[in-house]
Amino acid sequence: MNGMPTGSTSPAPVLLGALAPLTRPGWAEAGRHLVAGIELAVEEVNAAGGIAGRPLELLVRDTAADPARAEAAVEELAGLGVAAVVGEYHSVVARAAAARADALGVPFLCTSAVLDGLTEEPTEWVARIAPVQSRGWRIYADFLAATGRTRVAVATQPSVYWATGTRVLRDRLAEHGGSLVELDANALTPAELCDALADHGATALLLLAGTPEPAAPIVRAVRADGRLAGILLGAPAGQPEFAEWLAELGADGAGIPFLHYLPEEPGPLGERVGKELRERLGGEPSFVAHEGWDGVTVLAGLLRAAPGHGADRAEVAAAWPRVETEGTRGTVRFTREPGIGVWQWAWAPIRVVDRDPADPARIRTLHGDDRANPLREG
Known part of the structure; x- marks a missing residue:
């Protein structure tokens, strides 16, 4: 039971792009963990009714740690009509993806890249849940x-x-x-x-x-x-x-x-998601898997709250400062931090x-x- 309408009159999906390094020279194991978290969150969003009754449909693209490949992927995903893009692990690759998303007017939620200068100039189109380097x-x-x-x-x-x-x-x-x-x-x-x-x-x-x-x-x-x-x-x-x-x-x-970037003692949500990820990955999930789950869950809440539920990308990007979503590692809220040009969750745990x-x-x-x-x- 996935909670979504069935039959020929099912509503069109909300498209969500995802970036991850899945082949060498990218850190493929990190990419696999990232995608596992993203996919689990998408399944849970759809089981709960999707985005105002519309299912989330995930389009994953392999960046292979190549900035040019990431730029091309963002351009392709924008052309396919995604409401937003989520993911990426490598900082230099995420920086290229963020620049292209900014230029094209596509909301991009970076999950796992920490480089402070994710963009050359301040932008309203990009947010990040990973802590800054x-x-x-x-x-x-x-x-x-x-x-x-x-x-x-x-x-x-x-x-x-x-x-x-x-x-x-x-x-x-x-x-x-x-x-x-x-x-x-x-x-x-x-x-x-x-x-x-x-x-x-x-x-x-x-x-x-x-x-x-x-x-x-x-x-x-x-x-x-x-x-x-x-x-x-x-x-x-x-x-x-x-x-x-x-x-x-x-x-x-x-x-x-x-x-x-995980708390020493996870709360109930972190425990539950960790268990699901452990079964999916066949081993202990990294913080990267949790970042993937948190990223999609944050975006889903943002899309539900936006007036057009993702139909208008500018409305989605305008909602970053209103985000308040319970993630596996705490409550995600975005602020403007000194010297950081993107919307930033400032309180991700660090050990x-x-x-x-x-x-x-x-x-x-x-x-x-x-x-x-x-x-x-x-």
Whole structure:
């Protein structure tokens, strides 16, 4: 029983576009989790009567971590008549999608990309439920300082995302009296990188690089180097979140702190959706899956409230500041934040966590953000 009208007189669907990296070089496992959350939410929206009696119809497009492909997908979806677009994981790709959505006048709800500068100029067409990079990576730097790891090295690759993260870390560590040195993960072999770490006397190495290459070989090399036994390996971008990390590295992949955007104690809605996602994915759902579910649920509420229920995209975009939707991680409300050009949910939960070396399947909290507990918002 799906709650929708049946028969030849069924109303036309409301079309919803979705973007996700489903093939390499995109982070395909993250894309699979994102789409699982999106699809589950669409099914639940339709079971509850859809959008004013009209079913949501999902049109998923694979970005494969390619900005040009994302731009083309947004253009195609706009031509097909979607009421809005939701999704994307990679920040550089989401930025391209946001720019095209803004140019075409298509509402775009970014679920999982954190780059602060999602658009060059302020726009009314784009909103985001993922926390901004500057907030999360400052929290990560605070964690490093609290554990005495203030002589930090980063193994990085060329990207605006990695470069922005490096700048945030460097500035925040400087406030704690710390320092940061950059090592080129493309130019140095893992062995050469280990030599550089030993020479520098770094107390932490952060993996600002893709996975499995070159991040996994770097992890194995550092773990095997007796000179670096006391160094902390970290991955603020969240590479250890997904099962493929453990499959690639086994025990070597545990004990590597990363940023995690789920509350430590989920509420009833988070518990229920988490259970559904677990069954769908055949394993523990990541925060990315929850972001997908939250994104569609927010858009569904917005579409129901808009006068034309999605027929007029400008009406949909005008409703961002009126959103107040219960998501799996708290009540989503959009505001204008200083320096952020899109409508932003400012209070997504952020924790620094790792995989417990004694039980790598277990996520343990190392550091929390006391400012934000959306399950207790008043």
